[in-house]
Amino acid sequence: MSNFEKLQRRIAAGETILMDGGMGSEIERRGMISSTTWSGGPMLTHPELVKDIHQEYIEAGAEIIITNTFATGRDMLEVGGIEHKVAEANKLGMEAAVQARKTTGTEDSVVIAASVSTMRPKAHAEVPVPYEKALDTYREQLGELAKGGPDVVVGEMLVRISDTLAVIDAAAELELPVWVGLSLVWDGKGLYLGIQDRHGNESLQDAMDAIKDKDVAAVFIMHTPVDDTGPGLEIVSKNWAGTFGAYAHFPRSVSPSSLPDAIEPQQYLNYAKVWKESGARIIGGCCGTRPDHIRTLRDWLSGS
Numbered sequence: 001m002s003n004f005e006k007l008q009r010r011i012a013a014g015e016t017i018l019m020d021g022g023m024g025s026e027i028e029r030r031g032m033i034s035s036t037t038w039s040g041g042p043m044l045t046h047p048e049l050v051k052d053i054h055q056e057y058i059e060a061g062a063e064i065i066i067t068n069t070f071a072t073g074r075d076m077l078e079v080g081g082i083e084h085k086v087a088e089a090n091k092l093g094m095e096a097a098v099q100a101r102k103t104t105g106t107e108d109s110v111v112i113a114a115s116v117s118t119m120r121p122k123a124h125a126e127v128p129v130p131y132e133k134a135l136d137t138y139r140e141q142l143g144e145l146a147k148g149g150p151d152v153v154v155g156e157m158l159v160r161i162s163d164t165l166a167v168i169d170a171a172a173e174l175e176l177p178v179w180v181g182l183s184l185v186w187d188g189k190g191l192y193l194g195i196q197d198r199h200g201n202e203s204l205q206d207a208m209d210a211i212k213d214k215d216v217a218a219v220f221i222m223h224t225p226v227d228d229t230g231p232g233l234e235i236v237s238k239n240w241a242g243t244f245g246a247y248a249h250f251p252r253s254v255s256p257s258s259l260p261d262a263i264e265p266q267q268y269l270n271y272a273k274v275w276k277e278s279g280a281r282i283i284g285g286c287c288g289t290r291p292d293h294i295r296t297l298r299d300w301l302s303g304s
């Protein structure tokens with residue numbers, strides 16, 4: 001049985017599974033983040049560092065790790081003028097995760113989720129990327145990642161429905177299971193797809209309507225303030241019969257520029273308890289969460 005099948009069975013049996021915490025913010029904390037390509041450039045220059053962070057998360061109790069390939073798609077690498085390195089960066093991204101699993105002796109259990117994104121650092125969420133263009137970007141990145149044997153694909157920071165549908169279709173072409181990671185903002189009236197003051201007219205409800213008949217293995221609210229994640233999960237739970245989960249970041253009130261120590265593990269845990277009550281079956285952390293947060297979640301989930 002594959003690691004992914006084992007995971008699916010545990011979820012079906014009612015377990016809540018622990019995912020890892022922030023990767024880009026952890027690279028940033030260690031002084032290696034790129035001003036142009038975020039965590040994409042460091043994947044090429046510091047693969048060992050990425051492997052070490054994966055390893056720390058596994059040792060903290062994470063049973064799912066996400067590859068550091070959120071920023072290694074063509075759209076992001078282009079910003080740094082290194083778009084010719086898409087193949088190499090994604091190869092290294094898979095290798096770092098596989099190596100970390102090997103070093104920790106968790107090859108038969110830890111699930112590797114291959115992250116893909118079309119996000120650009122300065123892209124405006126309200127400018128929609130045509131479906132066909134997004135599909136091409138995902139096809140290229142996923143084609144490279146698939147060679148390294150991921151257990152599942154996770155589309156991250158999805159802030160447009162066209163983009164969400166493109167990642168679902170690109171994964172299906174490769175016959176890989178796919179998770180959808182939606183990012184949300186609260187604009188005072190409702191929850192919209194988007195990030196930090198940048199959002200279009202597509203609400204979370206619109207997104208759930210658009211994917212309701214799609215073959216998606218899990219829906220996540222991710223890279224979303226902890227305050228907005230619970231309300232988001234409430235909407236997901238009413239519109240999605242399958243698995244869903246959350247990996248959120250700092251509170252709405254915290255500026256992204258003060259990311260380190262933006263939220264204490266115990267504070268994060270209090271939010272996670274609410275998400276579990278809402279039915280979240282996979283819980284981890286996004287920007288600003290660290291191995292300490294994952295350890296705190298592990299102790300709670302394992303009842304110690």
Ligand SMILES: [Zn+2]
Nearest residue numbers: 223249286287
């Ligand atoms: Zn994040």
